[in-house]
Amino acid sequence: MTKSGEVRKISDEMKRDETLTITVLGGGGEVGANCFQLCYNGYQILLDCGTHPKKEGFGALPEFSLLRRSPNALIISHGHVDHCGATPYLLRQFPGVRVYSTLPTARIMDRMLHNSVSVMETLAKERGISDYPLYDHEDVGYAVRSIHAHGFEESFFLGDDAEIEATFHHAGHVLGSASILLRTPRHTLFYTSDICEIDQELMNGYTPLNGDVRVDTLVIESTQGASDESAIYPYPQESARLGESIRRVLKGGGSVLLPCFALGRTQEILNIVARQQEEGVIPDVPVYVSGLGRAIYELYDRFYEYLAPGAVLRPLSQFHRIGNVWEPGVVRRLIEDPCILVATSGMMMENTPSALIAQEMVRSNHHGIFFVGYVDPDTLGYKLLHARPGDRLRFLLGYPAVEIKLENIKRLHFSAHANRAALRGIIERIKPHNVVFVHGDPDALAWMRHNGGNGYRSCAPCTGQTITLEN
Numbered sequence: 001m002t003k004s005g006e007v008r009k010i011s012d013e014m015k016r017d018e019t020l021t022i023t024v025l026g027g028g029g030e031v032g033a034n035c036f037q038l039c040y041n042g043y044q045i046l047l048d049c050g051t052h053p054k055k056e057g058f059g060a061l062p063e064f065s066l067l068r069r070s071p072n073a074l075i076i077s078h079g080h081v082d083h084c085g086a087t088p089y090l091l092r093q094f095p096g097v098r099v100y101s102t103l104p105t106a107r108i109m110d111r112m113l114h115n116s117v118s119v120m121e122t123l124a125k126e127r128g129i130s131d132y133p134l135y136d137h138e139d140v141g142y143a144v145r146s147i148h149a150h151g152f153e154e155s156f157f158l159g160d161d162a163e164i165e166a167t168f169h170h171a172g173h174v175l176g177s178a179s180i181l182l183r184t185p186r187h188t189l190f191y192t193s194d195i196c197e198i199d200q201e202l203m204n205g206y207t208p209l210n211g212d213v214r215v216d217t218l219v220i221e222s223t224q225g226a227s228d229e230s231a232i233y234p235y236p237q238e239s240a241r242l243g244e245s246i247r248r249v250l251k252g253g254g255s256v257l258l259p260c261f262a263l264g265r266t267q268e269i270l271n272i273v274a275r276q277q278e279e280g281v282i283p284d285v286p287v288y289v290s291g292l293g294r295a296i297y298e299l300y301d302r303f304y305e306y307l308a309p310g311a312v313l314r315p316l317s318q319f320h321r322i323g324n325v326w327e328p329g330v331v332r333r334l335i336e337d338p339c340i341l342v343a344t345s346g347m348m349m350e351n352t353p354s355a356l357i358a359q360e361m362v363r364s365n366h367h368g369i370f371f372v373g374y375v376d377p378d379t380l381g382y383k384l385l386h387a388r389p390g391d392r393l394r395f396l397l398g399y400p401a402v403e404i405k406l407e408n409i410k411r412l413h414f415s416a417h418a419n420r421a422a423l424r425g426i427i428e429r430i431k432p433h434n435v436v437f438v439h440g441d442p443d444a445l446a447w448m449r450h451n452g453g454n455g456y457r458s459c460a461p462c463t464g465q466t467i468t469l470e471n
Contacts, residue, residue, distance in 0.1 A: 033051055054378060
């Protein structure tokens with residue numbers, strides 16, 4: 001496997017040799033703005049097209065300056081914005097690009113991207129980000145209408161004259177999430193995107209590739225590469241720990257805040273809580289959920305057949321609306337009596353529903369705030385996790401900091417990403433010639449490359465790097 005620090009045009013000789021190259025436009029050496037350009041015989045494909053959750057304005061986009069012309073096709077693996085959030089911007093620059101996803105992902109993108117426009121409009125006002133919004137609601141509408149939806153295990157060609165066949169495979173991450181198998185006459189590539197090996201409350205783990213599929217190149221996520229899975233409780237035990245933690249707070253007369261990502265974690269946690277209430281583990285108190293999480297929940301109901309066989313999805317009407325947390329007194333009235341609140345954002349960014357709720361809850365010591373997913377060190381949520389009584393934190397930009405009195409703040413380890421043992425297992429099962437590690441922080445990528453690529457040509461390319469893939 002060869003590497004280059006700059007973009008290289010496919011020469012005529014390369015075209016005749018049907019060489020396959022991959023250029024990292026985003027998601028190399030980090031998590032965010034995932035976008036990978038494949039070039040084969042003059043045909044250009046993008047795998048995912050996301051924005052970066054820790055960057056703002058044009059800096060949150062993939063390196064589209066590396067595109068020399070319009071891509072022929074874009075394949076979206078799932079609806080998280082770090083994988084699809086830049087799609088309307090791309091199609092504004094390059095109208096006519098054919099977009100492919102599963103049907104649930106197409107409908108999720110509709111909700112998520114319209115919400116992104118609203119968030120960017122708010123950030124433009126609150127933080128004075130002149131680049132925002134990067135696109136508008138009309139751009140989102142055009143992008144969603146451009147999607148060609150396909151089912152799992154349904155092979156299709158990328159355009160009428162393309163020699164590239166694609167297939168979506170169930171990835172187990174969130175509703176509609178897919179790994180992508182691409183076949184050319186001379187090369188087969190498998191892109192895991194975000195993949196999960198365990199059975200969650202609503203989603204079964206990923207479906208392995210058929211053993212007779214020969215894969216030349218595996219492009220694999222590395223999110224959990226730096227996490228020692230032996231130090232983390234299995235999913236059922238972590239669910240039990242969550243239930244016991246909630247029960248103790250409610251029995252003490254407090255309320256519980258569960259900051260959650262709107263897509264995936266919100267729906268999983270709501271049904272864990274509901275099941276434990278039915279089992280008598282958690283007292284039967286009102287459960288509230290914020291807006292975008294409710295909108296995505298409706299799609300989980302609509303595409304119920306994509307959930308795990310036997311999954312019990314409770315009616316959305318079972319969960320109450322949180323309401324307008326920006327209105328004075330709303331949160332205070334909600335938590336006067338014990339209740340459970342599931343609210344975005346999962347990492348508690350400032351000025352989000354979870355931040356406004358937390359701002360009220362931290363003023364006393366009988367509540368509980370339990371993070372149920374990854375919390376980035378640069379976020380308010382991380383600061384709150386590590387705060388001590390007497391510390392002061394700002395939950396709303398432009399408003400005074402609040403003194404922390406609450407002590408019952410902790411993180412439980414739920415993840416819809418495969419652990420590093422499972423990632424190694426995927427590599428060993430597939431036995432590719434080449435392994436490309438992406439979607440991980442430097443420590444995770446270093447561990448995966450050192451421990452997961454033994455016996456294979458492997459690399460962890462940075463954004464802007466082009467790799468020539470060999471059979």
